[in-house]
Amino acid sequence: MGGGFFHFGILGFILGPLIIAYLIIIIEVYKTKNAPTFFVKEEAQ
Structure with a gap:
């Protein structure tokens, strides 16, 4: 086992x-069901 x-x-x-x-x-996102902001596209206003 190396x-x-x-x-x-x-x-x-x-x-x-x-x-x-x-x-x-991936496990953290799955558990919280909340993706960090770098995964989510922010909407322009």
């Missing part, structure tokens, strides 16, 4: 934390 760096080299070292961060954001 980490992403052991299995995938430098690509795993970079992509592993990014995938975890995006997964946390």
Whole structure:
């Protein structure tokens, strides 16, 4: 059992934390049912 760096080299070292961060954001949005403002288009007035 090795980490992403052991299995995938430098690509795993970079992509592993990014995938975890995006997964946390997706779970948070799903739980709150409220997307952060950078996902929502603001209406011009």
